[in-house]
Amino acid sequence: MEQPAVLVVGGGISGIQASLDLASRGFKVYVVEKSPSIGGRMAQLDKTFPTMDCSMCILAPKMIDCSHHPNVQLLTYSEVKEVKGSAGNFTVKILRKPRYVDETKCTGCGTCADNCPSEVPNEFDEGLGMRKAIYMPFPQAVPRAMTVDKDNCIECGLCEKVCEAEAVSLGQEPEEVELKVGAIIVAVGFDLFDPSQIPPYGYGRHKDVVTALELERLLCASGPTGGHLVRPSDGKIPKTIAFIQCVGSRDRRLGNAYCSSICCKYSVKDAVLIKEHVPDARVCIFYIDLRAFGRGFQEFVNRAKTEHGIRFIRSNPGEITYDPVSKDLSIWYEDTVTKKIDNLKFDLVVLCPALIPRNDAKDLAKVLGTEIDQYGFFRPSSNLSNPVDTTVSGIFACGYCLGPKTGDIPDSITQGSATASRAAEVIVGGT
Numbered sequence: 001m002e003q004p005a006v007l008v009v010g011g012g013i014s015g016i017q018a019s020l021d022l023a024s025r026g027f028k029v030y031v032v033e034k035s036p037s038i039g040g041r042m043a044q045l046d047k048t049f050p051t052m053d054c055s056m057c058i059l060a061p062k063m064i065d066c067s068h069h070p071n072v073q074l075l076t077y078s079e080v081k082e083v084k085g086s087a088g089n090f091t092v093k094i095l096r097k098p099r100y101v102d103e104t105k106c107t108g109c110g111t112c113a114d115n116c117p118s119e120v121p122n123e124f125d126e127g128l129g130m131r132k133a134i135y136m137p138f139p140q141a142v143p144r145a146m147t148v149d150k151d152n153c154i155e156c157g158l159c160e161k162v163c164e165a166e167a168v169s170l171g172q173e174p175e176e177v178e179l180k181v182g183a184i185i186v187a188v189g190f191d192l193f194d195p196s197q198i199p200p201y202g203y204g205r206h207k208d209v210v211t212a213l214e215l216e217r218l219l220c221a222s223g224p225t226g227g228h229l230v231r232p233s234d235g236k237i238p239k240t241i242a243f244i245q246c247v248g249s250r251d252r253r254l255g256n257a258y259c260s261s262i263c264c265k266y267s268v269k270d271a272v273l274i275k276e277h278v279p280d281a282r283v284c285i286f287y288i289d290l291r292a293f294g295r296g297f298q299e300f301v302n303r304a305k306t307e308h309g310i311r312f313i314r315s316n317p318g319e320i321t322y323d324p325v326s327k328d329l330s331i332w333y334e335d336t337v338t339k340k341i342d343n344l345k346f347d348l349v350v351l352c353p354a355l356i357p358r359n360d361a362k363d364l365a366k367v368l369g370t371e372i373d374q375y376g377f378f379r380p381s382s383n384l385s386n387p388v389d390t391t392v393s394g395i396f397a398c399g400y401c402l403g404p405k406t407g408d409i410p411d412s413i414t415q416g417s418a419t420a421s422r423a424a425e426v427i428v429g430g431t
């Protein structure tokens with residue numbers, strides 16, 4: 001008898017790892033990814049701590065392996081709508097949203113986008129660059145196919161006319177697919193807290209107050225500035241840069257009492273990267289207390305101080321003020337070592353926002369029947385004995401959708417492999 005398949009919901013690094021592990025053991029895997037491409041947040045990063053490897057250089061081969069593996073079927077631009085049944089025997093309804101482009105015909109040549117008159121901010125570049133209404137989210141996207149964003153399409157029909165492969169089909173309809181699977185793995189990752197909810201920081205009012213993910217795109221060679229670190233307001237190279245930690249994390253008033261667990265580490269990484277881009281830059285990190293846990297990370301922080309001259313200020317930043325003449329951003333803060341109120345001027349301020357659950361994680365949990373915790377992350381049935389089992393038998397979770405205990409990419413990969421093992425156990429007759 002044929003073995004039941006496994007459904008992986010979310011095609012970020014943790015979902016990709018789970019899929020590859022299962023596929024290489026001979027299990028059929030369906031990957032349902034909501035956006036037009038797999039890759040998740042890791043695709044948006046420039047380099048990764050602590051090794052400073054190029055993020056896309058590690059991710060892209062895994063994305064390609066996943067799409068080429070004979071046991072993996074990718075269902076991108078798709079969502080889970082209904083789940084029935086129990087461990088070993090789930091029936092799942094998937095909505096395939098219309099891409100308005102035939103994935104099998106599109107060559108990714110880009111002629112359609114070159115001719116499309118409608119231009120909108122590019123979400124992959126966190127709104128710092130532009131894309132067309134017919135677009136590929138990023139150059140290494142998998143599948144390598146365009147998608148029409150109907151909200152911003154003026155229905156001029158040009159893309160359909162110029163496509164020599166006859167791949168564009170503006171009349172495409174949504175499709176429903178029914179799958180039979182034995183186990184389900186949830187790997188839907190995280191969103192970022194919106195820092196404009198803390199008005200004194202001026203995010204959304206001052207162009208040179210950016211988020212860490214925006215900075216990743218500004219540093220990245222494939223980003224909107226071609227990897228040149230410039231400040232968004234006037235394109236000048238910033239010489240004084242500050243990071244503010246815990247923006248929305250560890251803050252009961254905002255409902256996120258937890259530490260997001262990775263911001264201390266990635267801000268040290270980004271501070272070092274900035275020094276590589278602009279060697280004479282003055283970089284300061286304003287932190288409550290530095291949580292650089294994990295093997296080698298304290299040494300990483302020490303090197304940032306001694307070799308790169310990064311300044312760490314233990315503090316409570318209260319407000320960022322803006323001088324329209326000099327364009328300086330002043331951070332007003334209480335130094336929690338000297339107990340003094342002080343201020344420092346910067347060209348660019350980088351906010352490190354809390355990592356929060358995906359905005360539709362609650363709806364997905366409802367469809368799956370699984371519990372979520374008080375913040376909205378998927379709740380494991382036991383943090384100690386079953387850390388990747390959800391509260392429903394046969395449904396597992398990995399990566400950041402389990403909350404901040406799985407902070408970084410290595411953790412997400414480990415958990416992806418753990419869910420693959422648990423799913424395999426269920427399918428071959430375990431529990």
Ligand SMILES: Cc1cc2nc3c(=O)[nH]c(=O)nc-3n(C[C@H](O)[C@H](O)[C@H](O)COP(=O)(O)OP(=O)(O)OC[C@H]3O[C@@H](n4cnc5c(N)ncnc54)[C@H](O)[C@@H]3O)c2cc1C
Binds near residue numbers: 011213
């Ligand atoms: C600014 C910044 C810098 C970072 N730097 C580093 C670093 O240097 N090193 C490091 O180790 N880590 C770093 N990280 C952390 C890293 O990004 C995460 O560890 C990693 O992305 C987690 O992977 P994931 O698969 O759990 O989630 P994600 O990467 O979020 O992927 C989840 C996927 O699921 C999809 N999805 C969401 N909802 C649904 C749904 N309902 N149905 C179907 N699909 C869905 C999403 O579109 C996405 O493709 C950084 C994070 C940030 C914010």
Ligand code: SF4
Binds near residue numbers: 167
């Ligand atoms: S839709 Fe057609 S024109 Fe556009 S990238 Fe694909 S093959 Fe090229």
Ligand code: SF4
Binds near residue numbers: 112117159160
């Ligand atoms: S139909 Fe829409 S996507 Fe195609 S070229 Fe016109 S505006 Fe762009």
